[in-house]
Amino acid sequence: MSHRRPTVKGDLSFSNPAVRAWLFQILAVAVVLAIVAYLIHNTVTNLNNRGITSGFAFLDRGAGFGIVQHLIDYQEGDTYGRVFLVGLLNTLLVSALCIVFASVLGFFLGLARLSENWLLRKLSTIYIETFRNIPPLLQIFFWYFAVLRNLPGPRQAVNAFDLMFLSNRGLYLPAPMMGEGLMAFFVALVVAVVVTVGLYRFNSKHQIKTGQLRRTWPVALGLIIGLPIAAHLAFGPALHWDVPELRGFNFRGGLALIPELAALTLALSVYTSAFIAEIIRAGIQSVPHGQHEAARSLGLPNPVTLRQVIIPQALRVIIPPLTSQYLNIVKNSSLAAAIGYPDMVSLFAGTVLNQTGQAIETIAITMSVYLIISLTISLLMNIYNRRIALIER
Structure with missing residues (x-):
């Protein structure tokens, strides 16, 4: 029989498990800090040897290039800091659009997978198994090169009541302008x-x-x-509308949605909706069948049963994997660089990096932005998940 020496309170010898645990943790932190310090020193030395000035002062310099889509005012002479804001807003725009469209489409596809209608069930299955097994980059290329780029030119654009125009240059819509009221x-x-x-x-x-x-x-x-x-x-009117008009070889005025934005939104929405549909289906099937029977015994119609009984319970299973899909949408939006959509990666980690040579700063800023966006989405979804969680008493 082995005899273990009892731990004495205040024992600071190496034989004390608590002391060993603290020593190992301190050693691990010291090793990590040493590695980080070595990498920083090595990077600074290499930058100095090549004559590259580090820092973020380049953000105040003029960019000197145009951006085809910008949600805020932008001119070619604006600073790289302004370029950063434009790229950030474009990334947030496409991410928000894809999250909304993919959620709505995925919800209805998930319900269709459980439908008693044979045709609807099979069509939804074909949709899901097709689009979730094709890489998103290929789907972006399909929508951009095979569909949107083959639309007619501006002079032969599809016209809707002389208000909306669809061509290979994009979708042009009336733009709301602030009025006096x-x-x-x-x-x-x-x-x-x-x-x-x-x-x-x-x-x-x-x-x-x-x-x-x-x-x-x-x-x-x-x-x-x-x-x-x-x-x-x-x-007086709260808004007045700036209607696009064909002038020369393209439309002027109004709100323009470029083909790159449409292709990226369509591809990521379709791709992610297939995964969300399976999450919805799994969440609904996780609810015990007795809940369906109990609602039926009360005489509740199927839509009310689904809305008031099944979905609230299924959300507890749906929310965690749904959060991962929202994060995937944000990360997959970086594929926009493949078709020239001016997002964070294309503008800041691409054009700005090539012009300034500030690789470390531009990549660090881009990575930090994606990290902050992802952490914000995770935080909001976790808050909602805690609100709907079952509380045991």
Whole structure:
């Protein structure tokens, strides 16, 4: 029989497991810090030997190149810092569009996989098994080169009521411009929403006390429509529209959605929706069948059962893998560089890096941006996941 010496409180010898654990942790941290210090010293030495100045002062220099799509004002003489903002907003735009479209499409595809309709079930299965097994880059090339680039030119563009035009140069839409009555319209809308919420709560308390049901939606509809119209008549229009017009070889004015944005949005939405559909299907099937039978025994119709009983329970299974798909969308948006969409990677880690030679700074900024976006999405999804989690009492 082996005899282990008991640990004495205050024993700082190496035989104390707690002391050994602390020593090993301190040693591991020291090794990591030494490696990081060596890499930094080596990098600084190589930069000095090549005469490359490090730092972020280059962000204040003029860029000198144009960007085909920018959500904020941008001119060729603007700084590299402005280029960073343009690339960041373009990345956020395509990521947000893909998250919305992929979620909606994936939800309905997931429901279709469980449908009792044989044709609908098989078509959704074919869709899912096809698009989730084709690399996203190939799907981007398909939508861009095989579909959008083969649309007619601006002079033969598809015309919708002389307001919207679709050509191989992109989709041109009327652009909203601020009018003199915008503030009044916004205030009227806020007042209508606040009054509607207060009225809904008052009617709910009245129903609990008396059992009498008072409908809120007729008054709410009148407020939300009537007050903004009254503000429009009293203070003028909140918006006016800049309609695109064909001038020369292309359209001028309006809001232009370039083909690169459309191809990237279509490809990533279709690709990711196939994975989301399987997540939705798995989440719904994870709910015990007894929940369906209990809802049926209460006489609840199928849409109400799905909306009020099944989906709330399935969300607890759906949210964690759904978060991973949202993160994949953000990371896959970097494939935009393959077709020239001006996102963070294409602009900052591409054009700006080549012009300035600040490889470490530009790559570090780009990596940090993707890290912050991903951590923000994870944080928001985890907060929502905790709110819907089952609490054991």
